Amino acid sequence: MTPEDRAWVDKMAMEADIDAEIPVAEPPDRNRRLVVDLPEDHFITTYTEWMATVIDGYPEYAIAGGLWLLSAFCNRNVVLKLRQEHIHPNLWIVNLGKSTTARKSTSINKTRKIFEAVAEVTLSNDDYSIEGYLETLAQNHVLNNVRDEVGGLMAKFHKKYNEGIFDLECSIYDCENVSKTLAGGKNKEPKTFVVKNPRVTKLYATTPANYSRYMTMDDFASGYGMRFLYVYPQYKHKRMALALETEEDVHKWADVVMKSKQLFKRFDNYLEVNMIATDEAMAYYDEQCMALEDRADESGNGMIGSVIGRSEIHILKIAMLLEIGKAELSTTIGIDMMKVACDMVTQYFVPCIMDVMDEVDAWDAFSIVQNVVGKLRQLGGTARHSDLLRRTHLTSKEFRDAINTLVESQSIKTISSSNGGNIYTLLNNGDKFRVPNPR
Numbered sequence: 001m002t003p004e005d006r007a008w009v010d011k012m013a014m015e016a017d018i019d020a021e022i023p024v025a026e027p028p029d030r031n032r033r034l035v036v037d038l039p040e041d042h043f044i045t046t047y048t049e050w051m052a053t054v055i056d057g058y059p060e061y062a063i064a065g066g067l068w069l070l071s072a073f074c075n076r077n078v079v080l081k082l083r084q085e086h087i088h089p090n091l092w093i094v095n096l097g098k099s100t101t102a103r104k105s106t107s108i109n110k111t112r113k114i115f116e117a118v119a120e121v122t123l124s125n126d127d128y129s130i131e132g133y134l135e136t137l138a139q140n141h142v143l144n145n146v147r148d149e150v151g152g153l154m155a156k157f158h159k160k161y162n163e164g165i166f167d168l169e170c171s172i173y174d175c176e177n178v179s180k181t182l183a184g185g186k187n188k189e190p191k192t193f194v195v196k197n198p199r200v201t202k203l204y205a206t207t208p209a210n211y212s213r214y215m216t217m218d219d220f221a222s223g224y225g226m227r228f229l230y231v232y233p234q235y236k237h238k239r240m241a242l243a244l245e246t247e248e249d250v251h252k253w254a255d256v257v258m259k260s261k262q263l264f265k266r267f268d269n270y271l272e273v274n275m276i277a278t279d280e281a282m283a284y285y286d287e288q289c290m291a292l293e294d295r296a297d298e299s300g301n302g303m304i305g306s307v308i309g310r311s312e313i314h315i316l317k318i319a320m321l322l323e324i325g326k327a328e329l330s331t332t333i334g335i336d337m338m339k340v341a342c343d344m345v346t347q348y349f350v351p352c353i354m355d356v357m358d359e360v361d362a363w364d365a366f367s368i369v370q371n372v373v374g375k376l377r378q379l380g381g382t383a384r385h386s387d388l389l390r391r392t393h394l395t396s397k398e399f400r401d402a403i404n405t406l407v408e409s410q411s412i413k414t415i416s417s418s419n420g421g422n423i424y425t426l427l428n429n430g431d432k433f434r435v436p437n438p439r
Helices: 003-015 043-054 059-073 104-119 130-139 151-157 165-173 208-214 217-221 247-268 279-299 302-324 335-378 385-392 396-408
Strands: 078-081 092-096 142-147 178-182 191-195 199-206 229-231 273-277 382-384 412-416 422-426
Touching: 043 059, 043 104, 043 247, 059 092, 059 104, 059 199, 059 229, 059 247, 059 302, 078 302, 092 104, 092 208, 104 142, 104 199, 104 247, 130 165, 130 178, 130 191, 151 208, 165 178, 199 208, 208 335, 217 302, 217 335, 229 335, 273 279, 273 302, 279 302, 279 335, 302 335, 335 382, 335 385, 335 396, 335 422, 382 385, 385 396, 385 422, 396 412
Parallel strands: 078 273, 092 199, 092 229, 142 199
Antiparallel strands: 178 191, 382 422, 412 422
């Protein structure tokens, strides 16, 4: 959100006579960085150093790509068995950034090519419906989704034919068995899909505006949005001049592929790898979780509590992957990698998801107002209260709040009719009203 847009939103929030305050995103930390202190021979170190030599994308995207590769290499064979639940290190990641200059698509495509070379598969930009998704998983319970622009898919998830997909995705992320029957069409029998032991990873990218436009706060409240790690760098990064590929570049590529194949083959040969954690590591983890939960309690915000709860699982998943990425395979989470994982989540991933939720919340609020303006235009710029309310499909409170915002911004005026009802008229065809772009 630009300073001008933020000032406009603040003015609306202070001056509008409405029951609920207009959501305003907090200014994000533009200099936030994802910093990891790993050994020189760690897989993620090797991968990020190679990426830095071939593209000028944010290093955060490279770190995310390295984590996703480790997650995908695990197949479904790695597990941390807690008393409460079994944790698999499958990660869902969204890279957010400006179009073109952030190099998020380039970063993802480099990661995609590494996995394709190692696993000898093709990862396409799957554009699936709930039926196609279930059918694919019923046939093969291991699935790695990569998309360099996920905005269109998020938009389709909200279509009626995909109803229920967010709840399904939450179960799939949690590696739960799923049995779902979809109603058949005309003269067609219902279809039942059974998915056993799913193991799905996701690596997505899009712009902040697209993600905020197509995701809603309900999608986060359902738990779907909170299952992702958000990589959202906003600082100014260095540019790299175009150059021809060198022999050294080829050797570095070969080194990354070789190390990737070693990891991939390790887990492809095992039915199950049981990870454990040292007492020291678990004590540190519990200490960090208590601090996070205290912050959530102090906020009094239930959504923050949900974010913290999901983030605690992310810490364990990342700690597992960091151990796996060591030069010498480790199946024991030690205090060193647990500290790195806790820092990554508490210092970077939690603040990033809060920024994303703030922006989605702002889009939700103003899309309601935009809905009222659009329907009023369709009715010729003037409409009775009951007609406009019916057209918008909003609740009475949502509609009332939107009308008050539009009146205060001098986008519409209210005329009392002779029978006691209200008539709303656009001023200058509503040109004074605009929905601020969060970016």
